[in-house]
Amino acid sequence: MEPLTERTPRVVSSVKLHRTADRKKTGEFLAEGANAVGSALDGGHVSELFYTADAGARAMALVDRALKSGLRASLVNDKAARALGDTVTPPGLVAVCRQIDVPLSQVLGAKPRLLAVPIDIADPGNAGTVVRVADAVGADGVVFAGNTVDPHNGKCVRASAGSLFHIPIARERSIDSVLDSLTDIRLFATAADGEVDLDDADELLDGPTAWLFGNEAHGLPSSVLARADHRIRIPIQGRAESLNLATAAAICLYASSRAQRRGKSIS
Amino acid sequence: MEPLTERTPRVVSSVKLHRTADRKKTGEFLAEGANAVGSALDGGHVSELFYTADAGARAMALVDRALKSGLRASLVNDKAARALGDTVTPPGLVAVCRQIDVPLSQVLGAKPRLLAVPIDIADPGNAGTVVRVADAVGADGVVFAGNTVDPHNGKCVRASAGSLFHIPIARERSIDSVLDSLTDIRLFATAADGEVDLDDADELLDGPTAWLFGNEAHGLPSSVLARADHRIRIPIQGRAESLNLATAAAICLYASSRAQRRGKSIS
Known part of the structure; x- marks a missing residue:
């Protein structure tokens, strides 16, 4: 041949x-x-x-x-x-x-307990890494909202290490539509000056949660921060200004996943 | 001019x-x-x-x-x-x-409470991200051990977002020398099949800790795993095979940093 x-x-x-x-x-x-x-x-x-x-x-x-x-x-x-x-x-x-993306209604119809919602995310490597982390912690889906990179981009597919095919992925250009649809689930926004320290957030984290992660350079728009139930800061101890998107998402999603497992094992 | x-x-x-x-x-x-x-x-x-x-x-x-x-x-x-x-x-x-690296003895002489020790790490982006995370969680240094990428590589410098200049960095080609020098500090190795689940590790984490992170493709050599005090697994809930190095390091280093803060606030 x-x-x-x-x-x-x-x-x-x-x-x-x-x-x-x-x-x-x-x-x-x-x-x-x-x-x-x-x-x-x-x-x-x-x-x-x-x-x-x-x-x-x-x-x-x-x-x-x-x-x-x-x-x-x-x-x-x-x-x-x-x-x-x-x-x-x-x-x-x-x-x-x-292409693997499904309608937002399908992701939400499954009554998700844990969602990652990257908003206006620009870097395909970050996008793929968030999908991989979401899969690893047992999240129920990833919703790419706003003006985001195409999750089918080659670098995103590679960074996801197969996870793009494991969990439901939705895309929705209108951030407002996404936030309007996220009912019956707490909205947690990552923010450097959030009013809740992630160290102290365990009690907030054991219910159904959607984590909103912002753009690599600009973070989340203030209109999105205002609509979240809580704005969470990862405590920065050293002289770093911040964490990068994918590592911040990993810390937050693992914290939620762990708190939900503990909640289940207690109830 | x-x-x-x-x-x-x-x-x-x-x-x-x-x-x-x-x-x-x-x-x-x-x-x-x-x-x-x-x-x-x-x-x-x-x-x-x-x-x-x-x-x-x-x-x-x-x-x-x-x-x-x-x-x-x-x-x-x-x-x-x-x-x-x-x-x-x-x-x-x-x-x-x-170049910013200092002798290993200088990092250890400062009686570190939290160290990141990437071993045989190959990707400069991962190396820089680990440095950034270590800085953000307040770690006392990063020790690049074995056959690692040069932390002064341009991609590493960029990924560290300035943190390369914030915390002490040491390089030592002999992994055994590094492990021999790490006395008075618990050695925790990340391993997919580790005997301790990170979910349950809080009590282990409040003392001085050095986290050993392995190569992106091969993980840690079995000789290193054997010398660690504990082998820790990040629980994987979904169908992902693993997390990538930088996100795994972020989750482990944040867990240690938080446990140490709690230990301090209780004692």
């Missing part, structure tokens, strides 16, 4: 999925590497698979699974793999996937 | 500090942007400053401070600023700094 090349039309059109506009047009995106491709297959999100001879040998089970599910899985040459890949040393295993 | 160009010998030799080998040879490194340069000036680490006309207008106070301290501060053209910068859109303000 001759491998497809970087000039094969299907490869060419898949490579275009690196661009936001083409992802929007087609409703598809790329996920690379055994970890992400395995999670995408688990979730039934894959529409097509490309692999190099080397990668196919290493990930034979995944290629087999794709073929047995009736998916098209095609051998590609190294040049095609580099074009399809998003990294300097591409893994040579790339899935074309259907 | 004519701006220096990308061909001015001092600019040329400073640009070389992007390379590990040249940093090693000269004992200098680059820090860019108002935040990092300000922290470097605070710590007395700057040996020379370069700025573009635009950046100089925005950060006039910093340039003045450098000049008043008797430092050489030179106007450079945009091409020189791009060469000195480490990012796609360089801030146009770059300090040549003396």
